Amino acid sequence: xxxxxxxxxxxxxxxxxxxxxxxxxxxFGILSAYVVLVIVATILSPRFLTSLNLLNVARQISIFGxxxxxxxxxxxxxxxxxxVGSVLALVVVLVGGVLPEYGIFAAILVGLAIGTLMxxxxxxxxxLGNIQPFIMTLGMLGIARxxxxxxxxxxxxxxxxxxxxxxxxxxxxxxxxxxxxxIALVIIAALILRYTVFGRYVYAxxxxxxxxxxxxxxxxxxxxFVYALCGLTAGIAGILYASQLAVAPPIAGEGYELDAIAAVxxxxxxxxxxxxxxxxxxxxxxxxxxxxxxxxxxGVSPFVQRLAKGxxxxxxVMIKARGRKN
Numbered sequence: 001x002x003x004x005x006x007x008x009x010x011x012x013x014x015x016x017x018x019x020x021x022x023x024x025x026x027x028f029g030i031l032s033a034y035v036v037l038v039i040v041a042t043i044l045s046p047r048f049l050t051s052l053n054l055l056n057v058a059r060q061i062s063i064f065g066x067x068x069x070x071x072x073x074x075x076x077x078x079x080x081x082x083x084v085g086s087v088l089a090l091v092v093v094l095v096g097g098v099l100p101e102y103g104i105f106a107a108i109l110v111g112l113a114i115g116t117l118m119x120x121x122x123x124x125x126x127x128l129g130n131i132q133p134f135i136m137t138l139g140m141l142g143i144a145r146x147x148x149x150x151x152x153x154x155x156x157x158x159x160x161x162x163x164x165x166x167x168x169x170x171x172x173x174x175x176x177x178x179x180x181x182x183i184a185l186v187i188i189a190a191l192i193l194r195y196t197v198f199g200r201y202v203y204a205x206x207x208x209x210x211x212x213x214x215x216x217x218x219x220x221x222x223x224x225f226v227y228a229l230c231g232l233t234a235g236i237a238g239i240l241y242a243s244q245l246a247v248a249p250p251i252a253g254e255g256y257e258l259d260a261i262a263a264v265x266x267x268x269x270x271x272x273x274x275x276x277x278x279x280x281x282x283x284x285x286x287x288x289x290x291x292x293x294x295x296x297x298x299g300v301s302p303f304v305q306r307l308a309k310g311x312x313x314x315x316x317v318m319i320k321a322r323g324r325k326n
């Protein structure tokens with residue numbers, strides 16, 4: 001009996017060790033994929049590893065990377081937000097419209113408030129309206145983009161405030177300001193997920209929403225807060241977009257939801273919820289940004305780049321699903 005009990009305990013211990021090793025390999029697998037991509041990119045174009053190009057990549061990934069931070073919270077709960085690119089566009093045009101008359105601080109407050117409001121509406125529609133996240137956020141995609149076009153009449157708004165333009169184009173100690181903001185937000189979000197009660201609730205809801213509800217977690221409130229957070233990050237990204245491009249067009253952010261979701265999924269998050277993290281999302285954003293950059297450097301068509309990103313998402317989900325099955 002003792003020997004049998006010992007064998008069972010040993011089997012359980014080996015199973016746990018195997019799972020731990022699998023998790024480590026999965027995390028380092030993402031990092032390894034990025035290292036391989038950098039090596040291939042350097043071979044294809046010697047300009048890739050130049051400091052000027054790397055800083056350019058850092059600036060480029062900051063906007064959709066910030067969107068990916070909010071998307072990570074949503075996907076961890078088992079949801080999805082397809083509206084982030086359109087919410088970004090709405091924020092961009094409103095910031096561009098408010099800035100000349102009311103100044104930088106008012107424009108930033110409006111951008112953050114509108115982004116958060118759109119996120120809250122998404123969350124309430126999903127929790128109180130019992131609308132599937134895919135449908136609710138798909139509807140918001142059309143609503144936000146439509147309001148942006150109505151507000152501007154389809155015409156871009158010029159952004160001329162030099163102090164505001166510094167946010168998207170300035171440098172601090174040689175590092176682009178958007179990259180600094182992105183990295184700071186990644187760190188803050190990672191700390192929230194790892195060390196706060198809310199972070200534990202996010203994982204619990206994604207793992208099993210009904211079990212979380214039975215354990216006393218207010219699932220609807222926390223889901224709404226997650227979508228509000230996703231809207232807030234879309235607001236921040238919209239402010240950076242308007243500042244970086246010095247123009248506020250209603251077409252802004254088209255396809256950015258694809259980049260944000262790709263960064264989260266490539267970073268190892270499960271579309272079923274409850275699995276993933278900010279470090280993976282950060283690496284996923286680096287992979288997506290570096291891939292786009294090397295395709296640009298080698299003269300590949302932007303249409304092919306969209307194809308590559310789509311294939312990358314499908315491949316990442318297939319690998320993840322295979323890992324879950326095993």
